Amino acid sequence: MNQWIILFNKEMKEAIRNFKWIWIPLVFILLGIIQPVTSYFLPDILKNFGGFPEGSMLEFPLPTGPQVLAETIGQFGQIGVLVIVLAFMGIVAGERNSGTNIMVLVKPVSYVAYIVSKWLHMSLLAISSFSIGFLLASYYTFQLIESVPISYVIKGAVVYSIWLLFVTTLVLFFSVLFKSNAGVAALTLGITIIISLMSSITPDLLRWSPGMIASHSHSIFQSGEAGEYFWLSISCTIVLIILMIILSIINFKNKETVTHTT
Amino acid sequence: MSLIITEQLTKTFNGTSAVDGLNLSIKEGICTALLGPNGAGKTTTLNMLTGLMNPTSGTITFDQRYRGDRRQFIGYLPQYPKFYGWMTGEEYVVYAGQLGGLSKIDATKKTEELLSLVGLDDSKKKRIAGYSGGMKQRLGIAQALVHSPKLIILDEPVSALDPIGRRDVLELMRKLKEKTSILFSTHVLHDAEEICDDIFIVKDGKVVIEGDLVELQRKYQKPTIYLETEESIEYWSHSIKNMDWLRHMQGTKNKLTITVNDIDVAREALLSNETLRKLKITNFEIAKTTLEDLFMEVTAG
Numbered sequence: 041m042n043q044w045i046i047l048f049n050k051e052m053k054e055a056i057r058n059f060k061w062i063w064i065p066l067v068f069i070l071l072g073i074i075q076p077v078t079s080y081f082l083p084d085i086l087k088n089f090g091g092f093p094e095g096s097m098l099e100f101p102l103p104t105g106p107q108v109l110a111e112t113i114g115q116f117g118q119i120g121v122l123v124i125v126l127a128f129m130g131i132v133a134g135e136r137n138s139g140t141n142i143m144v145l146v147k148p149v150s151y152v153a154y155i156v157s158k159w160l161h162m163s164l165l166a167i168s169s170f171s172i173g174f175l176l177a178s179y180y181t182f183q184l185i186e187s188v189p190i191s192y193v194i195k196g197a198v199v200y201s202i203w204l205l206f207v208t209t210l211v212l213f214f215s216v217l218f219k220s221n222a223g224v225a226a227l228t229l230g231i232t233i234i235i236s237l238m239s240s241i242t243p244d245l246l247r248w249s250p251g252m253i254a255s256h257s258h259s260i261f262q263s264g265e266a267g268e269y270f271w272l273s274i275s276c277t278i279v280l281i282i283l284m285i286i287l288s289i290i291n292f293k294n295k296e297t298v299t300h301t302t
Numbered sequence: 303m304s305l306i307i308t309e310q311l312t313k314t315f316n317g318t319s320a321v322d323g324l325n326l327s328i329k330e331g332i333c334t335a336l337l338g339p340n341g342a343g344k345t346t347t348l349n350m351l352t353g354l355m356n357p358t359s360g361t362i363t364f365d366q367r368y369r370g371d372r373r374q375f376i377g378y379l380p381q382y383p384k385f386y387g388w389m390t391g392e393e394y395v396v397y398a399g400q401l402g403g404l405s406k407i408d409a410t411k412k413t414e415e416l417l418s419l420v421g422l423d424d425s426k427k428k429r430i431a432g433y434s435g436g437m438k439q440r441l442g443i444a445q446a447l448v449h450s451p452k453l454i455i456l457d458e459p460v461s462a463l464d465p466i467g468r469r470d471v472l473e474l475m476r477k478l479k480e481k482t483s484i485l486f487s488t489h490v491l492h493d494a495e496e497i498c499d500d501i502f503i504v505k506d507g508k509v510v511i512e513g514d515l516v517e518l519q520r521k522y523q524k525p526t527i528y529l530e531t532e533e534s535i536e537y538w539s540h541s542i543k544n545m546d547w548l549r550h551m552q553g554t555k556n557k558l559t560i561t562v563n564d565i566d567v568a569r570e571a572l573l574s575n576e577t578l579r580k581l582k583i584t585n586f587e588i589a590k591t592t593l594e595d596l597f598m599e600v601t602a603g
Contacts, residue, residue, distance in 0.1 A: 057388045
């Protein structure tokens with residue numbers, strides 16, 4: 041148990057020193073503020089700069105609160121995920137390429153602790169950044185647009201966090217599997233995009249998929265109720281997360297730390 | 303009592319064996335050197351001993367008295383140690399100590415002690431990214447020792463260092479020898495001769511010569527004649543190639559080193575050789591071979 045804490049602390053210290061704990065939350069904060077604010081000012085912006093003929097009486101309705109929250113989640117799902125993937129693509133591959141893992145793994149370090157402590161730290165950073173960004177998004181939505189029941193907001197956010205966990209696990213998994221950072225990033229992003237797209241194009245075929253989570257959290261913001269087959273997709277996602285962690289550990293164990301001599 | 307015994311240890315990379323049926327037995331309480339030219343399979347062997355690499359076949363047995371994960375009992379310094387540059391030297395050794403099972407307090411205490419032993423007291427609060435090669439090597443030794451292992455394994459600990467750094471590290475190893483068993487690899491025989499008790503000379507993944515250093519020196523010291531001439535000696539040297547007193551011969555244009563079986567016969571034969579005399583001898587010296595010559599002979603031939 042002790043070793044987990046030591047390894048986790050190291051991850052934490054490293055991420056603080058290279059400012060990951062600043063710029064990742066910052067991205068989420070910015071996204072969280074921009075979405076409600078632009079939604080609020082959009083009608084004005086369009087009126088002034090939209091190039092509509094003088095005197096045309098157009099009404100632009102304000103979006104509803106749940107809509108703005110859903111759009112914020114959409115931003116997190118694109119730019120936020122991109123940032124998380126780029127920040128963590130080298131989490132295992134980078135250490136292996138530079139050889140810094142050698143002197144760690146010749147110590148009596150458990151491979152499980154090595155991988156899981158990394159996962160815990162990534163997940164903590166991702167979820168914290170999302171939480172603070174979404175908190176601000178909700179605040180500005182409430183102030184500028186309209187209130188949404190707090191319990192809907194919290195429930196929806198918790199559900200969406202599971203999708204973020206899925207993404208961090210995917211990065212870790214590929215980072216164990218492959219050497220190239222770029223390859224890890226490309227695969228993770230590719231897979232998340234494909235899952236999300238497929239889930240919105242053919243939701244019937246992909247009821248179980250993690251890609252449905254975003255739309256479930258949208259409907260929770262709207263009505264407090266998730267869509268159909270909610271538990272199916274949540275439990276499938278959790279099973280996939282656990283499976284990927286286990287496979288990462290097994291793969292990491294079987295892979296030789298040193299594969300060639302220099 | 304042997305700390306580590308390997309039997310028929312083999313490692314194959316894409317069909318070529320880097321280590322080929324290697325039998326080692328590393329004794330406790332002494333310093334052992336793994337000696338061989340580049341590409342002999344030294345690093346691969348050490349990687350298998352530390353568990354960083356899996357053998358293709360063969361076995362590695364650690365002393366029965368020390369049970370469990372053998373990594374607990376081994377401290378390792380790779381040839382090119384790679385640290386987290388964002389840590390300070392002190393943080394790194396404490397981290398290594400904690401991973402080795404020490405409590406934070408014990409690790410800090412031990413770090414203090416080791417950093418002053420390796421002479422990094424002044425720079426322990428600096429980030430490792432700013433360390434020189436020699437400092438990294440010494441930091442590497444400190445992190446290898448922090449959990450008080452039974453055996454420390456050093457991969458080419460002095461090869462990349464300048465003469466001063468080299469002297470420092472060798473001096474340090476001499477000190478460590480008092481407390482713990484050392485296994486290190488090198489391609490420089492001189493380093494091994496300086497601090498080792500046992501050596502294993504490896505070539506092409508196999509042990510060619512092994513044993514106690516003093517004994518080997520005695521056994522393999524052969525009488526040798528150094529010859530220097532004013533005129534080129536190269537052509538003439540072919541004429542003694544098949545003499546029965548000759549063991550081995552090696553030379554350049556004007557110099558020749560001849561290892562012989564019987565010094566009296568050889569001297570007689572050489573000094574009475576008319577052709578050789580005409581080459582104008584400038585130096586004729588009788589000595590004994592060092593292990594260096596043996597090493598060259600074994601690894602080159």
